[in-house]
Amino acid sequence: SAVPSQASVGPFDQLLSYYLSYLERKDDKKFFAFPITDVIAPNYSSIVKHPVDFSTMRKKLARGYYHTLSQFKGDFELMCRNAMTYNAPDTIYFRAAKKLSRIGAKLVSKDRLKNAKRFVH
Numbered sequence: 001s002a003v004p005s006q007a008s009v010g011p012f013d014q015l016l017s018y019y020l021s022y023l024e025r026k027d028d029k030k031f032f033a034f035p036i037t038d039v040i041a042p043n044y045s046s047i048v049k050h051p052v053d054f055s056t057m058r059k060k061l062a063r064g065y066y067h068t069l070s071q072f073k074g075d076f077e078l079m080c081r082n083a084m085t086y087n088a089p090d091t092i093y094f095r096a097a098k099k100l101s102r103i104g105a106k107l108v109s110k111d112r113l114k115n116a117k118r119f120v121h
């Protein structure tokens, strides 16, 4: 469906784009960069009901899907939770998801938000 692209990106979307870039850079192995296929992860699509990855979050941001921070946080936390559901605790993917979710929680924490709110009137 042709969704109108946002001509000028408002301050809120700029903030989410900054958060997304920051979190993508923390995923240096690119485990979370693209949708996971059943080829690289057997039965993934039957185990993980709501898959999400950074490229999907980028698309949703570009289409103006995120209206609140909790929507954005929700997708990020779901992405990490999916990895901690599908993969066993002793795997590199589980550990990477745990680490990434802690980084994300700190990034979008209350005090950071208070500061961010100071600039967006």
Ligand SMILES: CC(=O)c1cc(-c2ccccn2)c2ncccn12
Residues within 6 Å of the ligand: 030, 031, 032, 036, 040, 041, 082, 083, 086, 087, 093
């Ligand atoms: C995030 C995740 O669950 C994941 C990423 C990958 C992944 C991502 C990029 C390249 C290779 N593997 C993966 N492979 C097998 C099982 C799980 N995964």
